[in-house]
Amino acid sequence: MTPRTDLAGYLVRYPQEAGLGDEDAATVLDRYHTPDYELVNDGVRLDRKRLLDHIRPARKRAAGLRVEVEQALVDGDQVAARYRLIAELRKGGTITTEIYMFGELAADGRLRRAIQATRTIPSE
Template sequence: MSAYLTRYPQEAGLGDEDPATVLDRYHTPDYELVNDGVRLDRQRLLDHVRPARRRATGLRVEVEQALVDGDQVAARYRLIAEMRRGGTITTEIYMFGELAADGRLRRVTQATRGIPG
């Protein structure tokens, strides 16, 4: 789980590879993310990732806890983004999810909060 938390944001947010290819590597076709009560399907997630590539110059993830129990996962971590126009955005994330049989994420529910810089 820690590897996913550190690799996926880097590959999706800063990589040269097509964001859809990156998304599909880590998530099932029916992947659903509920972030702070807002449901994001595959297309809405891609719509979020593409502009983020233009705004961020660096991403770092600090994993506090990551647990896997069968097909259930949970994590507490911080995503730190260095912005092109200056400044840093730090977000604390509490994530709970379900894995598919092939190890990719099928569903995630998460709550976030911004950490003042």
């Protein structure tokens, strides 16, 4: 499974595996992304090292993660998605983030680049 073959599946599985899994975070990242993967999230550029630095402490904060995909589109090497990430925190509370993502795929179907705009919305 790659983002090309199942974008919605990737959007659901990747946060689960990266944020809650026991597997090495670098292995999870490499499964879905190219070595030169770059994420620009709300104007902040995250390369592979910065993503891994973000994933490791997130595993300590999250008690649960759920993704609700509204739209997921693949057209050639381009992807677009609109979805919500709902994080239940170990210290209590829930954070719901609405995400608008546009990306570029590599020839092997993994993500090469993604740009996201996010906003926190009230949790139900």
